[in-house]
Amino acid sequence: MKYLMLIAVDRSSRPANRAAGEKLMAEYQTFNQRITGSGELVAGDRLEDAGTATSVRVRDGKTVLTDGPFAETTEQLGGFYIIDVPDLDRALELAAQIPNARDGVVEVRPITAG
Amino acid sequence: MFRREAGQALAKLIRFLGDIDLAEDALQDAIVAALESWPAGGVPDSPLAWLLTTAKRKAVDRLRRETRRDDKQQAALAWAADGQQEAGMSAIEDDRLRLIFTCCHPALAADAQVALTLRLIGGLSVPEIARAFLVSEMTMAQRLVRAKRKIRSAAIPYQVPSDAILPDRLPQVLAVIYLVFTEGYSASAGDDLIRSDLCAEAIRLGRLLAELMPGEPEADGLLALMLLHHARGPARLDAAGDLVLLAEQDRSRWHRSQIAEGVALLDNALQRSLRLGGAGPYQLQAAIAALHDQAPTARDTDWPQIKALYAELHRRWPNPVVDLNAAVATAMADGPAEGLAQLDALAGTDQLRSHHLYHAARADLLTRLGRTSDAATAYRRALELASTTTEQRFLTKQLSRVSR
Numbered sequence: 001m002k003y004l005m006l007i008a009v010d011r012s013s014r015p016a017n018r019a020a021g022e023k024l025m026a027e028y029q030t031f032n033q034r035i036t037g038s039g040e041l042v043a044g045d046r047l048e049d050a051g052t053a054t055s056v057r058v059r060d061g062k063t064v065l066t067d068g069p070f071a072e073t074t075e076q077l078g079g080f081y082i083i084d085v086p087d088l089d090r091a092l093e094l095a096a097q098i099p100n101a102r103d104g105v106v107e108v109r110p111i112t113a114g
Numbered sequence: 115m116f117r118r119e120a121g122q123a124l125a126k127l128i129r130f131l132g133d134i135d136l137a138e139d140a141l142q143d144a145i146v147a148a149l150e151s152w153p154a155g156g157v158p159d160s161p162l163a164w165l166l167t168t169a170k171r172k173a174v175d176r177l178r179r180e181t182r183r184d185d186k187q188q189a190a191l192a193w194a195a196d197g198q199q200e201a202g203m204s205a206i207e208d209d210r211l212r213l214i215f216t217c218c219h220p221a222l223a224a225d226a227q228v229a230l231t232l233r234l235i236g237g238l239s240v241p242e243i244a245r246a247f248l249v250s251e252m253t254m255a256q257r258l259v260r261a262k263r264k265i266r267s268a269a270i271p272y273q274v275p276s277d278a279i280l281p282d283r284l285p286q287v288l289a290v291i292y293l294v295f296t297e298g299y300s301a302s303a304g305d306d307l308i309r310s311d312l313c314a315e316a317i318r319l320g321r322l323l324a325e326l327m328p329g330e331p332e333a334d335g336l337l338a339l340m341l342l343h344h345a346r347g348p349a350r351l352d353a354a355g356d357l358v359l360l361a362e363q364d365r366s367r368w369h370r371s372q373i374a375e376g377v378a379l380l381d382n383a384l385q386r387s388l389r390l391g392g393a394g395p396y397q398l399q400a401a402i403a404a405l406h407d408q409a410p411t412a413r414d415t416d417w418p419q420i421k422a423l424y425a426e427l428h429r430r431w432p433n434p435v436v437d438l439n440a441a442v443a444t445a446m447a448d449g450p451a452e453g454l455a456q457l458d459a460l461a462g463t464d465q466l467r468s469h470h471l472y473h474a475a476r477a478d479l480l481t482r483l484g485r486t487s488d489a490a491t492a493y494r495r496a497l498e499l500a501s502t503t504t505e506q507r508f509l510t511k512q513l514s515r516v517s518r
Binding site for chain 2: 001086087088089092093108110112113
């Protein structure tokens, strides 16, 4: 069973300084190694700032581009993982281990099978 | 009829078919078949084995009608088409426990957990559950459909949580059962203050859980708590259907056998808890209920002990309703002035300020202190906040006593 884990981070809760940033990176590395080693990781990456996003809509055959993400919220998408695990309990267990689950939110969504 | 067997069969079917709707439909088909053949041919030796075998055959029929089958349905078909007799009873009971944890999974909304538990474990019909929770049948049906879809699509597992997460998950199961009980015991709205059938259902669920998790003190504690409250049921309302306060209840009408069972369960659970490092919240609340139930009169109740138990509850699981009850216990143990001071100290808690019982408790203590005009003001506030007509009638009566 595959799940998408979307990591939403509050804009205001960026690492306060360089040391805090490096500590967070190290925590992500440990987490990545763990789920790579267990064979559960399918894909995952960090995303650039929501300010770099472009939204694309095609209406009446015309492509309309908008600067910014599709939803303006105080929380922005900071990264994602796709994992392959037996059931929701394991997915929730891993989601809780994502370092930003402590100050942000992780949304766990099943990926439609077949 | 054969409700227990139907519940057992459903749990097994859900586990092996991996599809709640298919399992419910197949079991329904089997029950229809039973209603047709049992009256003439007699009840089979093992109604459970009969229901399971028949439901499996019905599931095969349904699965074969599907034109496109995915892997899960293939696996279900392989299981259902296998004519083998089912494993022993212990395996069946394991399936029920698994299903309870699925129904009460924290990834489901609280109201969905309650609805699923009553439907799949309690065997109540959708209209029955809708009536119990005062929502339309359509709303309740949709709630169940949504929850079942999430279980399937998100792969919420059918398993008893591992020891590592059990301490997180068990309280959720206990809370769902207790919510069914409190909803029945003191309906949050409507005309019927005590919906006894919901209480009985919660006790049935609690009994099942205690049976399925032998040695789990909080499961016994919850069952004891419900029995010890339910025992007072006959005395809680008078002949006119009006609420009677604990202090004024005719204690000879309490169910002595339920009290005895609750006390025995609790004693046993407390002994085990001592070894495990302290009693949980349901055991503490049951201990309070037991002290009330065993007292010959309200005056002869062991109020200091009740006060101490509330203090322990407050220390470990702080919650405004516990604080309210603690203040009432203080009033009984130390006098109305001390109780009132404790209540007034809670006035800043929003959850209590908007709770009719807080104002009713204040009004009662003010009355006992002879401050009748303040008491009347508090009763009026309680009256504005009370949502059931039984409680409104009770408060109106109290108000007229102090306004005289």
